[in-house]
Amino acid sequence: MGVPAGAEGLDETRIARAALTRLIEPGDATGAMIVAALGPTEGLRVATGSQQIDPAIEARLRSVLIGRGAKAWEGVAAAVERWRSRVPDLAPHRDLETIARFGGRFVIPEDSEWPDGFGDLGEQAPHGLWVRGEEHLPSQRSAVAIVGSRNATNYGLSVAGEISKGLVDRGVTVVSGGAYGIDAQAHRAALVTDGRGLPTVAVMAGGLDRYYPSGNEQLLREVARRGLLVSELPPGGAPTRHRFLRRNRLIAALTGVTVVVEAQWRSGARSTAHHAADIGRVVAAVPGSVYSASSAGCHRLLRDGAAVCVTDVQEVYELLAPAGEGLAGEREGHVAIHDGLAVEDFLLLDALPVKRGAGIDSLSTVAGLSAAQVRAGLGRLQLMGLCQQTAGGWRKTDKGGSAK
Structure with missing residues (x-):
C-alpha cells in the first residue's frame, strides 16, 4: 500500500498515481484537488490517512480550495473517511506488473504521450491511463469519437461503418467505447482498412485484464493488437453504471470531434456529446428517420443547436482538418x-x-x-x-x- 519512502529504482510518481486510480473513483473532484495541491505522492499519503494534515498542508489545500466554500474543505475529511475501506486493497506494484503481463503500460500526465486534450478536463482529468497496445495515444487533432446506441438499426450501423472507415483512410483515429451497436461497428470498420497511423482506440469502463462486454471479446482483442484499449481503472476494476458515465468524458477529451450516429432521447451517447461541448469540442450528429426512436437523441441535439448536422465522412473530416485541408475536392491517387x-x-x-x-x-x-x-x-x-x-x-x- 502506498509508496515506500526512498525506495531505490522506483518511479514514485507512477506508483502513487497507480494507487490513486484504485483508491479514488473516476472524476472525484475532491481527490483531484488534493493531488493538485500536494502532488500525487504526498496526495496519496494524505488521501490514505497515513499523513496527517498539518498547518502547512492545510494552507496548500486551502490555496486550491479558495472560492469553493466551506463545504469543499469539509469534503476533504469526509473523502479520506470514504476512501478508508479501500486502503488495504492498494497494491500499485501488483497492478503495474499485471498490466505489463498483458503487454500494456500505465501512462501518467508526466509522460510525453499523455493526451493533450486532457488538460481541458481540469480537475476531472484522470490520475493516469492503463493502456494495452503498442501505439502511442493519439492527439485530439487527429482523432474523432463515433458513439451511438447499443440497439443500433441497420441504417445506423451502415452510416457508422462508412464514416469510421473513411476517417481511418484519411489517417484519423476513431475513438469509441467498445460497447455493442454503434461503438462496435465503428471499431470494426476502422480495423478493415490500412489507413495511416493508429486505426482505433476503445475507452473502457473497467480494468483491462478482461474484455467487456464478453460478446465483443474477439473484436476487443483485435483492437488491443492493432489499436489501443485504455481505461482509468486498474486491472480488476469492475465496469459499473457510474464508471460508464464517467468514461464518456475521456472519449470526448481524447478527440477533436464527437459524432453521434444514433441515440435515443436519453442515452450515454448524448452524455458524451454534452461532455464534448462542455470542453469546447465540436459535436456532430447524423440525422435519421423522424419515426425512429433510435435517432431521437440526434434530432434533439440538432434542434437545440448543440450539434452540427453531418451525413458523410467528408463532412466529418471538414470539422477536424485544419482550415481548407478537409474541403471536398478531387481525391488524388489510384482508385482501387x-x-x-x-x-x-x-x-x-x-x-x-x-x-x-x-x-x-x-x-x-x-x-x-x-x-x-x-x-x-x-x-x-x-x-x-x-x-x-x-x-x-x-x-x-x-x-x-x-x-x-
Missing part, C-alpha cells in the same frame, strides 16, 4: 475497386478466405454481419468478380485480392 464498396461488403470481402472456401455461418461470425446480409453481399461481390463459390464454400477471387 474496393473503394466503391459499402462498408458491409468491405467487411465481408475482408472475411473471405483466399484459398479454402468458407460457409455462410462462418462468414457471418467473422464479418459481424447477419446471415441475410452475408448472402446479399456475396451476390454483389460475385457480380463484381470479387468472390466465387466453390465446393468448399465462398472465397476471394484474384481480383478480390486482400481488402486490407
